[in-house]
Amino acid sequence: MRKPVIAGNWKMYKTLAEAKDFVEQLKEKQVDSNKIETVICAPALFLNSLVQVAKDSFISIGAQTMHEEKEGAFTGEVSGNQLQDLGVQYVVIGHSERRQYFNETDESVNKKVKAAFENNLTPIICVGETLEQREQNETESIVSTQVMAALEGLSEENVKNSIIAYEPIWAIGTGKTATADDANDVCQAIRETVLDGFGEEVSSSVRIQYGGSVKPENIEELLSKEHIDGALVGGASLQVDSFVKLLEAGQNA
Numbered sequence: 001m002r003k004p005v006i007a008g009n010w011k012m013y014k015t016l017a018e019a020k021d022f023v024e025q026l027k028e029k030q031v032d033s034n035k036i037e038t039v040i041c042a043p044a045l046f047l048n049s050l051v052q053v054a055k056d057s058f059i060s061i062g063a064q065t066m067h068e069e070k071e072g073a074f075t076g077e078v079s080g081n082q083l084q085d086l087g088v089q090y091v092v093i094g095h096s097e098r099r100q101y102f103n104e105t106d107e108s109v110n111k112k113v114k115a116a117f118e119n120n121l122t123p124i125i126c127v128g129e130t131l132e133q134r135e136q137n138e139t140e141s142i143v144s145t146q147v148m149a150a151l152e153g154l155s156e157e158n159v160k161n162s163i164i165a166y167e168p169i170w171a172i173g174t175g176k177t178a179t180a181d182d183a184n185d186v187c188q189a190i191r192e193t194v195l196d197g198f199g200e201e202v203s204s205s206v207r208i209q210y211g212g213s214v215k216p217e218n219i220e221e222l223l224s225k226e227h228i229d230g231a232l233v234g235g236a237s238l239q240v241d242s243f244v245k246l247l248e249a250g251q252n253a
């Protein structure tokens, strides 16, 4: 049985005071960490404070990206070593916005995933197709290629402990969601890709999230599908009320 994981990706939203207030409020809610894993991926600036606020609660803190090197002359970057040192536990890698605006490639994603594991961080590896690619019926081949590239050279144990987020680019922040069946089909294709590369035990353990306009109204149906083990959520993770509704749906899935 795979435990669902709901991760909020706050992107470049909130001030520090708002971020702390959110986590203070969230931690008072009744959420059973045996049934659901809860992650907040916040701007790097807030991570130190949020780790403190979330201490001894069901909430884990994640970063939204990291550099693959441990240290060095990389102005403006943050390393996995630095994240681990703060008590950060997860890191989003290869989000489509990073691929689109910050030149991340399948190759750099692979390096970052390896660096994440070297620093005891759980990577949330993002893959997904553009609308054009979907219209050309290329979704499964694009996504499988991204998955294999991201996982290349990883041990079975590390692949098992990875989280893969399927986020169709056309569904991000647009209000358009893939139908639950379509999302499930692509998540199944991802699991089959992992099966081919790493075998049955790994593929049945790895968790695969859906992301792209997830909200309280559609989460239950998405999570009812066999291959969808959680959600990576932008807009609906910014308000405590809507985020809690997602967690409740996850607990009951």
Ligand SMILES: O=C(CO)COP(=O)(O)O
Pocket: 009, 095, 167, 171, 172, 173, 174, 175, 211, 212, 213, 214, 232, 233, 234, 235, 236
């Ligand atoms: O990019 C996303 C999460 O990483 C999805 O964002 P939205 O939930 O706002 O569509």
